[in-house]
Amino acid sequence: MFAKTPEIKMHTLRWLLTCGWLLLIFSLFYDPISPWLTDPNNTLSPLRIHPEACVKVQSICLKQTPYALGARLFWTIIVPAAIFILLVFGHELWRRICPLSFLSQIPRALGWQRHHRRVDPKSGRTSYELAKVKKDSWLGRNYLYLQFGLFYLGLCIRLLFVNSERWALGVFLIFTIVSAIAVGYLYGGKSWCQYFCPMAPVQKIYGEPGGLLTSKAHEGERQTITQSMCRIINTEGKEQSACVACQSPCMDIDAERSYWDGITNSDQKLLYYGYIGLVISFYLYYYLYAGNWDYYFSGFWTHEANQLTTLLSPGFYLFNKPIPIPKLVAVPLTLGFFGGGSYFLGRKLEKSYKNYHARTNQSLSKEQIQHQIFTLCTFVVFNLFYAFGARPNINLLFPPLLYFYDVLLVVVSTLWFYQTWKRSPDLYSRESLASRLRKQLVKLKLDVSQFLEGRSLESLNPDEVYVLAKILPGFTGQKRLDAYKGVLKEALEEGYANSSNSLEVLQQMRQELDISDKEHVTVLIELGIEDPDLLDPNKQRTRENQVRLQSYRDQIASMVGSKRRRTAKGLGRDLLKVVQKEKSIQDVFPKDPQTMRSLRREYAITLEEEERIQASLDEDTNLLNRADILLNQLQELFERYQALRQPLLPDKVAAWTLLQSTVQQKQQLIVKGLLKILKSLEYHTEATRIALTLGCLASNVLPNLLEDETFRWHKRFSPKIISQLIQQSNRATDTIPQIEADVIVSHLEVLLQEPDSLTQTVSLYMISQLDIQRSQELAQQLLDSKLTLKALVGETAQMLLKQEVQPNTAPAALSTIEKLLYLFGSDLFSSLKTENLVELAYQAQVKAYNADEVVIEQGKKGKQLLLLIEGEAQLQVNLDDGEVIVESLLPGQILNEMEILARTEQDATIVVTAPETRILAIDVDTFEALLCRVTNFARKVLERKSLLLQQLVQQNRGSSNVSGSSIHVKGAFKE
Ligand code: SF4
Structure with missing residues (x-):
């Protein structure tokens, strides 16, 4: 709600509040005015004291005298108001008006901030970099514990020293301001709020995942400036981000993202559970100390004389008896005991709730279970807090107003509870992705108005956005891919996904847009070509960093x-x-x-x-940099391609072919990218170097690409460039250099990082064929990693770990990956998509035979499609005249394709002719289901069938003899 309030207005408000706060601090030292409001003779003031009333502390009536209101105002109005603001308007209002946060920015405004000196080893240039808290430093890892500890300390100090001792409170507040300014000098950004402020845990509890009226940073127009993000007004009077990425994820940029990011961390649990105990004990202590509730609700504790003299007096008064534990000890003891106790109870409750969900088989993720417990905690503690907080003043209201106040609190907290309970990380992610998709739809300028019936695209919920994407007539094929590319690019830029987990993170969106895993990989490579940094695994991308760099870029561009x-x-x-x-x-x-x-x-x-x-x-410099990065990548790919063509393990041709095609696909995309760059730099002095290197490193894909009629490169380039490209390409020999097995393994390890699960699995499998020990280490690493592995990868890793560490020991049964490779190696199935191949591999059975065993007899109807994978077999046709025609079959051939396709009886008996022959059998139902589902596959099968028919017709024309090969097509005529 307040995220869009102009900074200029907030700036003014911040100034006013800060001045007010400083005035209040001043009044703690010198205040000749407000005591007048507490004068017993001031009958108009509701705050006047009543000397005749007896407020007892440990059975002694306290003497009442007029007092200055500074402490009372601070503890019973300002502090409770902050909690209400946080729950209702969220941190996006509070963090923009908090005077302490504002004052912590003084060093930044004056340009007095600590910088680290850095000398670039290459250029010798010296630079000064802003000091920031490192994420992996002690503070970066433990700041929540520190803040919670400071909060506990702050409560103890309040009860012991500064509740009513005004000068002590003044000193305490000045000390806090000085600390905030010092932190502002030592670390950049809002480090005080993020890493030190004792109130930050409270802001997290009430402000995350969002206040009742908080805006959603992950939805809407996805502007650069969101929620309470640091911002400034530039010289043109425009608001612009001033983010220096002091924390990631930053609550000020997107509180909900920050909430889900750390929801299962143990520091968050301490915060939520421990806070309830601190709140209870803080208010309960007034009773434990005074022996009655009057002391608290009268507000006497805000102006009690000589608070500091009570430090060593009895800290408890129970059953009309003082307990001889000094207050100095009693306060930390009570708060610590309750804080620790509530943390312990919270963990117990969490465990029971998790067990209950496990017992009742409710499919809630651990994050969602945790979220529900946290939501309940916040709801309870908010109402608990307001049962006490501000009451000394509120109780002075007229009864109807008091009633209204109570109802308001219950309504507000119930609405917040209702709104927050439904949230989940999945919903957040779905909304976030839908918002990115919405942005892409706007960019594509499609006419969506006819489907929205007057509504705006912005007002659609995530489900409606996906439905719209499905029914939009112009949103097909390339447009869908373009939109997906835009979403993926943004997700990578903001660190929402990275090159290795993007396949998983965007899975739901691909399903909605009907985009395959393979297309995702292609889009990913294209993005890497456009911006090679985007896929660099060594660069930790975050939204905060993106905002920071973008703001700097915008500044220069402006x-x-x-x-x-x-x-x-x-x-x-x-x-x-x-x-x-x-x-x-x-x-x-x-x-x-x-x-x-x-x-x-x-x-x-x-x-x-x-x-x-x-x-x-600078466009040219940019293009040249990109060209160099791509040429380096091409060099690596070329070496990888050579490594995969080694004649080692010739019996694994299908696996090598599959991996080679993965590499080639990447090469093609990079070469296309380089050709585009070369076109832009055609008359640049560097053009010749790029053309020659490209020709040399892409000899296996370049000639075909140059001839491609879609792009017509051979026509678009000058003859000089074409000749340079071709000349180098022709020079590259077809001789494959000898490459050691360990180098091949290292290339396979790189392929293991590919997002495509089939490439991953085959790479791992091939490593096992070359170095079983290394493959087992890698398999273990994969299983230990936090990544969600595809079933095939996980299964193969498990299989490898069970294998004996002996080279060339083949497991007795075929694993899924081996079945898959046999399927891929057959001409019929090689064009299937990964997911279909995997599915078939899971369903296929391996059948073993000895020599002379009959697989199926002539005249019987086969129920399975048979693929010969090892050994030998024969087709034997018994003709009416007693003649027997025989045809030998070799591994890789389908034994009964035409009979299965035509659903006819066997034309020939299939007999095994070699020992240890193995056949992969696929049920007819599975095969037919695949034909129905995968249109491209069905088309391919039809093409094969027609080809065989044509061959038969030609053979019959050319010869009256029935040749061996015609056996296969007899069934086709019967159809
Ligand atoms: S990360 Fe950026 S927006 Fe967030 S507090 Fe730090 S500087 Fe401000």
């Missing part, structure tokens, strides 16, 4: 913004020349180091990032 072109000065004018290709980027930046330095510091930009972003502004 210097050449269209409005300012005519008057562009200094750096802006130079940048304009770069865009207009009148200058190189390198000529521009060193001239204005001061501007660049301050920009770099503002966004905590490192030297590498600066170089990359600057290079991306």
Whole structure:
């Protein structure tokens, strides 16, 4: 709700609140005015004291005198109001108005922040990088424990020192402000709020996954600036992000994402469960100390004289007797005991709830179970808090107002509970992806209005977006892939997915858009070609970082913004020349180091990032960089391709072919990308180098691509470039260099990282054929990894771990991957998609025979399609005149294809002629179901059938003799 409130308004509000807060702190030291409101003679003031009333502490009536209101105002109005704001409006309001957060930004505003000096070893350039809390540092890992500890300490300090001692409270608040400013100097961003503020745990509890009226950062237009993200107003008066990525995931950018990210962490459990105990014990202690509730509800504790003198007096008063434990000990003891106890009970409750779900077979994920418990905790603790918080003042209201206040709290918390209980990580992810898809639909400019009946695309829920995507007439084929590509790109840029888990993360979207795993892999490679950094596994991408870099980029780009072109000065004018290709980027930046330095510091930009972003502004430099990265990738792929063509293990031809085709597919996509770059740089001095290298490294795919009529490359390039490409391509010999087995294994290990499960499985399997020990290590790593493995990969890894560590020991039974490879090796099934091959492999049975055994007799009807995989067999046809025609069959051949397709009896008896012959048998029903489902496969089968018929017709024309091969097609005539 407040995410879109202009920063200028919030800035003013922040100033007002900060001034108010500073005034309040000042009043804690000197306040000649407010005591007047508590004067017993001031009959108009509801806050006046009643000297005749007796408020007892440990059976002694306390003396009442007029007092200054600063402490009372702070503890009974400001603090409770913050909790209400958090639950209703969320952190997106609170974190934008919090005075302490504002004051912690003073060093940033003054440009006084700690920087680390860094010298680039290559260029010798010195840079100063903004100090940030590292994610893997002690603080980065334990900040929630620290904040919770500080919160506990803060509550103890409050009960012991600063509840009513105004000067102590003043000192305490000033100390907090100084600490916040110091942290603002030591670390960039809002590190005070993220890593130190003792109130941050409370903000998390009430503000996550979102307040009642909080906006959703993962939905809508997906703007750069969301929720309470750090922002500034630039010189043009526009709001822009000031994020330096001080934490990831950041609550200020997307509270719900941050919530789901850490929901099962043990620090979150301590927070939610321990907090309830702290709240209960904090209020209960007033009773335990005074021996009655009057002390708390009268608000006397906010102006009790000489609070510090009670530190060593009895800390408990129970059953009208003081207990001789000093208050100094009693307070931390009570809070610690209750905090620890509630944490213990919370863990017990969690365990019982999980057990209940397991017993009743409810399919809730562990995150969702945890979420439901946390939601319940927050609901309970909110109402518990307001049973006490602010009551000393609220109880002074007229009864109808008091009643309204109570009803309001219950209604608000119930609505929040209802809204929050339904959330789940899956729903978040579905909404998030649907929002990305919505954005792509807008980009494609499809006419959706006729399907929306007056509604806007924005107002559609995720299910409606997917339904719309399915029924939109123009949204087919390439458009779907383009939209999917856009979604994937954004997901990769924001670190929502990476190259290895994107297949899994976007699975649901692929199902909705009818996009296959193979198409996903192709799109992924294309994205890698457009931006090689995107798939770099060493680069940890986060939304925070993306925002930071984008903001820096926008800042530079804004210097050449269209409005300012005519008057562009200094750096802006130079940048304009770069865009207009009148200058190189390198000529521009060193001239204005001061501007660049301050920009770099503002966004905590490192030297590498600066170089990359600057290079991306200059199109030629950008293209040349991309070309070099792609040529390097091509070199690796070429070496991999050579490694996979080694004549080692010739009996695994299908596996090698499959892996080679994976590599070739990648090569083709990269070569296409390089040809496009080469076209843009055709007259650049580097064009010849690129063309020659490309010709040399892509000799196995380039000639076909150049001839491809879709792209007509041979016509688009100048004859010089074409001759350079072809000349190198022709020079590359077909001789395969000798490559050691361990090098092949290393290439297979790279293929094991591919997203496609079939490539992964085959790579692992082939490693086992070359080095069983290494394959077992890798299998174990895969099983131990947190990635969700496809069944085939997991099964193969398990199988390998059970194998003896002896080279070339084949397991007795065929594994699924081996069956799959036999299927892939047969001409009939080789074109099937991975998922269909896997399915068939699971269903196929292996049948073993000895020499002279009959597989099926002539005249009988076969119930299974038979694929010879090992050994030998013969077809024997008994003719009416007693003559027997014989045809030998070899591994890889289907024995009864035509009979199964035509559903006729066997034309020939199939007899095994070699010992240890094995046949892969597929049930007719399975085969026919596949034909019905996979149209491309059915078409291929039909083509084969027609081809065989044509062959038979020709043979019959050419010879009156019945040849062996005609045996196969007899059934076809019967059909
Ligand atoms: S990550 Fe960015 S938006 Fe979030 S607090 Fe840090 S600087 Fe601000």
